[in-house]
Amino acid sequence: MGCFGFLKVMMFVFNGIIFLAGAAILGVGIWVKVDSGSILNFLGKIEDAPAELTQVLNVGYLLIAIGALLLVIGFLGCCGAIRESRCMLLMFFIIVLVVFIAEVAGAVVILVFRPLADKLFVKIGKAAVQNIRKDYGKNPDITGLWNTTMTTLQCCGFYNASDFMGSPYYVDHGQLYPPQCCPGLSSPCPTAADGVTSISGCFPKIKQLIDDNTVVIVAVALGIAALEICAMAVSMILYCKIKSSRG
Incomplete structure (x- = not known):
């Protein structure tokens, strides 16, 4: 197996994992939306809840969107590598690049607006306690x-x-x-x-659990970013090799 064949196999395996992960996330998102006993539905029933909570309640739709996006990415990556389709590889590269940029922007927003998140949790806490004492x-x-x-x-x-x-x-x-x-x-x-x-x-x-696993969370985030960069690099290498072999 030459270098080109090895890259095709790695591209197929990597995007196969992405495809399966997307299917799992999509399933979780659908479950969150249809499960009447989920914590999100509970939060939606809290009286006098802060207006910002409505954004949190959309996490089910967010998971569905992320899962669907990963399915598309995995499909394009797998088929683009196996079929040697330059169009699919280019679309794969563009989508992953957009996702990568969005992740970087999201990380910056989280760091900048962290104090606002703390205030939101205080408001949610007051509303949750009122709900407990009432119901x-x-x-x-x-x-x-x-x-x-x-x-x-x-x-x-x-x-x-x-x-x-x-x-x-x-x-x-x-x-x-x-x-x-x-x-x-x-x-x-x-x-x-x-x-x-x-x-x-x-x-x-929950807060303590997140704090105790901050290093793990950061490591996973960096690992995902590194995989995305590698995936973009491999897709472009395959794109160029396919072009040169057909030229």
Whole structure:
């Protein structure tokens, strides 16, 4: 196998992975939009939620768009390499270049507007706590969603157990916290007055998880950027070799 054949195989394998990843992301995006019990639908039901939250709720559409785009990129890369189509390779290069530029621009925007994101999370937190104190223990959908979230993440409330104070559950159960706040206890979860410290809230836990994996996230982002650059370089090499061989 010569250099040209090796590049074709690598282009096919790499874009095959991209195609499969796109299919997975597309599936997740569709699931997010159709799953009535998802956290995004819960956020959409929060009363007095900040206007900026509407952008967050569009993440399902964003995942669908990203998945579809990756499917197109993977298809063009695979077919362009196997069929030796200069048109497909050129389209592949242009799309990946646009995605790369968009990723760089997005990273700059995130760094510049990070303080605004922190303020948005504060607003979301206030709205979420109000929602808990109004509907937890009364609305089956809200109660079930929070129970599932707390059990999965092993957390309690948005910030901490005090978020449940005044909620229908708290009032109806003799001022007790939900059992998810005190894992391992056979008896009902005591109140703060009993001197029992519950596990941390879901938001601090998610934030801590992100902070602990910042290096991994950055490494993955840099790895993706490097792969995109390599993919663009290989596509152009194949493009030029196909042109010269046919010339």
